[in-house]
Amino acid sequence: MLAAASALRSGDELAGLAAASATRRVAARWVLADLPLKAFLNEAIVPYESDEVTRLIIDSHDAAAFAPIAHLTVGGFRDWLLSEAADEAALAAIARGVTPEMAAAVSKLMRVQDLIAVAKKIRVVxxxxxxxxxxxxxxxxxxxxxxxxxxxxxxxxxxxxxxxxxxxxxxxxxxxxxxxxxxxxxxxxxxxxxxxxxxxxxxxxxxxxxxxxxxxxxxxxxxxxxxxxxxxxxxxxxxxxxxxxxxxxxxxxxxxxxxxxxxxxxxxxxxxxxxxxxxxxxxxxxxxxxxxxxxxxxxxxxxxxxxxxxxxxxxxxxxxxxxxxxxxxxxxxxxxxxxxxxxxxxxxxxxxxxxxxxxxxxxxxxxxxxxxxxxxxxxxxxxxxxxxxxxxxxxxxxxxxxxxxxxxxxxxxxxAGIAAPDGTLRALADGASPFVRQLAETIS
CATH class of the missing domain: 3.20.20.70 (Aldolase class I)
Structure with missing residues (x-):
């Protein structure tokens, strides 16, 4: 379902995973939108027993951070991410409760402007x-x-x-x-x-x-x-x-x-x-x-x-x-x-x-x-x-x-004299500082 819901990728075609038609892709997204986020905690897409990345994802999952969105479906998660309720503080608070599969799933339901709008609200320093x-x-x-x-x-x-x-x-x-x-x-x-x-x-x-x-x-x-x-x-x-x-x-x-x-x-x-x-x-x-x-x-x-x-x-x-x-x-x-x-x-x-x-x-x-x-x-x-x-x-x-x-x-x-106070860069040949000239001479 995740593969069929993905935007067309030559890699997924190479792997035999891509949706065979646009109709099938839309159908997969329809089903994906109704999938509860909790499903990703109950069903591992790569087996837990044989993959340490899966174990890392599951064992480090922060249940408290997940709690505010635990009731949502993938489609509901998209709606919440795009809402005013999902501000910078709220998005930071849920980060450790979101698994990679949840993030990938919701991105498959988003247009380009959605991906931009939500990412713009997130601040990681x-x-x-x-x-x-x-x-x-x-x-x-x-x-x-x-x-x-x-x-x-x-x-x-x-x-x-x-x-x-x-x-x-x-x-x-x-x-x-x-x-x-x-x-x-x-x-x-x-x-x-x-x-x-x-x-x-x-x-x-x-x-x-x-x-x-x-x-x-x-x-x-x-x-x-x-x-x-x-x-x-x-x-x-x-x-x-x-x-x-x-x-x-x-x-x-x-x-x-x-x-x-x-x-x-x-x-x-x-x-x-x-x-x-x-x-x-x-x-x-x-x-x-x-x-x-x-x-x-x-x-x-x-x-x-x-x-x-x-x-x-x-x-x-x-x-x-x-x-x-x-x-x-x-x-x-x-x-x-x-x-x-x-x-x-x-x-x-x-x-x-x-x-x-x-x-x-x-x-x-x-x-x-x-x-x-x-x-x-x-x-x-x-x-x-x-x-x-x-x-x-x-x-x-x-x-x-x-x-x-x-x-x-x-x-x-x-x-160093490379930039003016307003951020404008100063050309080397146009009144460059002694420091800039020294730097150029040292490297050359």
Whole structure:
């Protein structure tokens, strides 16, 4: 029923789960709307006995938080979410009582405007050296990847991002190799740069969690521990992880105590189709499996979580229309469950999508109150070979929406002479501060 009620997805078609017709899809949604929310606590879609993600969802369910909505059906839950009664405080109060399956189910009954309207009301605030998710703010991950992990090339991309006011959520590098020595070199370089100029942000090299544990044991300055996660035990095993290793890494990162305004020290990425690509979806549609990944992330109080919505490819999200809908569903479900939800607004070059589709999605997500977006120089990731957002896109979004970066980072931009008091960026060649020129000369 959940699969048949889903918006059309190439991944669900690939898995043989999609509704055979629009008529069948509407019929499934009709039945789903009358299903009591309590049914998701009584019938596990992935067996409790054989899946630790299911056990996490059921065992950590907050019955007191669920009580205000326990009498509702899925359709009634949608109506309540859209009502004035579901304000910021009420939505925060029920977050730990909502299971991923409940969130996925109600999202299947919602139009795009519904997904935006409800997500906009939800506020999830996290902090490390900068505070993410405050009202009136749009944060960004600066992604300065390099195909050979060359520190000079990465540093140049960092400079480009900083001069565009990007990087308040994290300066995060995807390493080209999964080598511990290479990741350690990049971690030390990024931390030295951050410390030298007292930049109030956090850095992260997105290496495997087991590498991060080794790097922390060797005394390197790790801010955030990163890991891709999925919605089933088997899919996570495909990533080489389980809940135990995530708990170990979370405890190690917390013990370092490197945050200044908070200690949210984990960073998770997800994406629709990951469980199916690992043949670990248990016959469940990809959007519901994606929502289950958010339960894994939620268990570790991360600073950041984001869907890489179009990255896995057209086998799972075929075109711009599917990518846009999926991105808004993911953002809604993540925030409803209490995650500081961001998005990599992206697509691969063999998908039926283009930058116009990404313009639409990034604008819709910003209206919906997305916590942060990922930016790469020129929208083109030269290491991962996919299309994302550019640093200029962040400027556009902040300008038309009247939004600012994280307050700590905004103050630094002004102090450094990168931004004027009104938030306007100052060009390097137009009266730039001595600090900006020194930063450019140091990196070059």
């Amino acid at each position: 996290t902090a490390f050296r900068s505070t993410i998710g405050l009202t009136g703010r749009l944060s960004t991950r600066l992604q300065p990847n390099h195909p050979a992990d060359d520190p000079r090339g990465i540093a140049a991309a960092v400079l480009d991002g900083l001069l565009h006011g990007v990087g308040d959520a994290v300066i995060g590098v995807n390493p080209a190799t999964d080598s511990v020595p290479a990741a350690t070199t990049l971690i030390r370089m990024l931390d030295e740069l951050r410390e030298r100029y007292a930049i109030p942000t956090q850095t992260c090299v997105l290496t495997h969690v087991t590498n991060a544990l080794t790097i922390m044991e060797r005394g390197a300055p790790v801010d955030l521990v990163f890991q891709s996660v999925a919605g089933s035990e088997a899919a996570n095993a495909g990533f080489g992880i389980d809940l135990a290793v995530l708990r170990e890494a979370h405890a190690a990162a917390q013990a370092l105590g490197r945050g200044t305004v908070g200690q949210n020290a984990m960073y998770f990425e997800t994406g629709q189709g990951s469980a199916l690509s690992a043949n670990a979806h248990h016959g469940v549609d990809q959007q519901t499996m994606e929502a289950r990944a958010y339960a894994v992330a939620r268990a570790f109080d991360p600073l950041l979580a984001n869907t890489v919505v179009g990255f896995i490819g057209p086998e799972y999200l075929y075109d711009g229309k599917q990518i846009i809908r999926a991105g808004l569903e993911d953002h809604f479900c993540g925030k409803l469950l209490g995650l500081p939800m961001g998005c990599d607004v992206c697509y691969t070059n063999h998908a039926e999508a283009d930058q116009d589709d990404m313009d639409s999605l990034m604008t819709l997500l910003t209206v919906a109150g997305c916590s942060f977006l990922i930016c790469v120089p020129g929208s083109d990731d030269v290491m991962l070979s996919y299309q994302s957002l550019s640093n200029h896109d962040a400027l556009y979004l902040r300008s038309i929406m009247g939004l600012r970066p994280a307050p700590e980072f905004e103050a630094w931009l002004e102090q």
